[in-house]
Amino acid sequence: MTPGQFGVLGHQDRRDWPPLAADEARAVLGRYGLETEDILWHGQRPFSATGLVRLVSGGRVFLKRHDRRLRDMAALAEEQDFAAWLARQGVPVTLPLRTRDGTRAVERDGWSYEAYPAIEGADRYRDVHSWGAYASEEDARAAGAMLGRVHQAARGYDAPARGHRPLISTLGPLGGPTDGASGNGALRDWAAAEPGVLAALQGKNWHEDVARALQPHEARLAPLRAAIEPLWGHGDWHGSNLFWDGAAPRVAAVMDFGMADRSCAPFDLAVAIERHAVAWLDLTTPHPVRFSQLAAFLDGYRTVRALSAVEKSLVIAFLPLCHVGFALSEVGYYGTLLGDTASAAVAYDSYLLGHARWFEADEGQNLLDWLARHL
Incomplete structure (x- = not known):
């Protein structure tokens, strides 16, 4: 079956x-x-x-x-x-x-x-959702260390950004180091060129919705844009895109670069945090943030690649925003390509806007404050 x-x-x-x-x-x-x-x-x-x-x-x-x-x-x-x-x-x-x-x-x-x-190793997260937790702190630490290796190895890879490919983890709508503090309308221009997005957004007051949800976070990113150092990233870092050395907390292989793009290391690290550190599918749980796994993940990453002070600030600035490009692309994918208006509505309300709003509420602010102390 x-x-x-x-x-x-x-x-x-x-x-x-x-x-x-x-x-x-x-x-x-x-x-x-x-x-x-x-x-x-x-x-x-x-x-x-x-x-x-x-x-x-x-x-x-x-x-x-x-x-x-x-x-x-x-x-x-x-x-x-x-x-x-x-x-x-x-x-x-x-x-x-x-x-x-x-x-x-x-x-x-x-x-x-x-x-x-076929990869030699254990596909231990095959049945885990992309927003699922790691099985242990040890797995989280190993995953963090391997992401650090990827970022170190990506240095020198100078292929251009992928432009308007659908369903990638793109920095495009957030603006890059040459866009200035305002971003120069990056989100508006990006959405207009992204396949299917504007068609799926018809009838929504999306400019106003998105501005209200993102403005507090964009204000944190604005003074840091000039410090962005472009680097290719994996774009979808979670346990199911890793093969493991049997039951041991060791990564045997990295797979699925379908969402990869030229962004920067702090952005890609923020995506990895967003993927595993918050119980997005059950935010009513008493403790939706997996702080112990996040601490282990960051510890593993730092054993391979140290973060500069400005990179730490960028991780915190990107975390409430790193989903924006992919979420908008999902709206276009479901609403225009598949004609699945129900899933497009979830991608818009719960994912695009909901995740950004969560970071403005107490639990999201607590996570950002924790990162400021522990990165």
């Missing part, structure tokens, strides 16, 4: 994209010179369809299918090039297989496909 998927409110039975079919996997992997036997497992992550395919040879391949409107060959090359750079610097990342023609991806019937060798 094919499982459901993780949606905007947690697990759901309905899938946005059809699961991979056996005949489909056979045709695609035939381009790689591989003979398939069956599909062992279907992934539950949104935005694409994935599966673990068993080969006639006894080997296994991870196959991933994208709608070309989300990821065409050029978009996949951007992600793959960054991963390849990190691999050359010694980071344990998964790199795509090549077809018999030497390409790193395949286009077929309006879809784009990538194939990866």
Whole structure:
């Protein structure tokens, strides 16, 4: 039986994209010179369809299918090039297989496909939502240390930012070091160019909504913009994008660079904190902030890469804002590409606006104050 998927409110039975079919996997992997036997497992992550395919040879391949409107060959090359750079610097990342023609991806019937060798290690967070906690402080510490390695290794990678690719962790709507203290209307201009966003926002007083929710946080970021040092980041750092050394708290491999972009280390670190430190799907719990895991994560990161004083300030400034680009892109994705107005409304109200407002309330302010003391 094919499982459901993780949606905007947690697990759901309905899938946005059809699961991979056996005949489909056979045709695609035939381009790689591989003979398939069956599909062992279907992934539950949104935005694409994935599966673990068993080969006639006894080997296994991870196959991933994208709608070309989300990821065409050029978009996949951007992600793959960054991963390849990190691999050359010694980071344990998964790199795509090549077809018999030497390409790193395949286009077929309006879809784009990538194939990866099965990773040696344990996929221990396969069934954990992207906003889920780490299993232990030890895992959090190991994840933090590996992110520090990624940021160290990313130095010198000078590919340009990815522009208006949908569903990436982009600094674009927040403004960069050349945009000045005001950001020069970065959010308005970015939203106008982002695929599907304005169409999905029709009928909403979104300029006013977003200004009210973000203004206090943008005021904190404004004087720091000039200090941003551009750096490529992973963009989606959480336990399910890491493979583990069995049950041990050691990261065996890093995967899925689909949301990577040229941002900066403090922004990417803020994304990683946002992913695991707050129980976003259950904010009514008495203690929604996972302070002990966050402390361990930051401790691991600092063992590899020290933060300067201005970088610490940037992490705090970015944390209430780092979701903005992705959340707006989700609004466009659900509302325009999928026609799922209910999920688009959740992405707008609960994610885009709700997360920013939470950081203005007591618990969010407590987290920012804690970071000011512990970063």
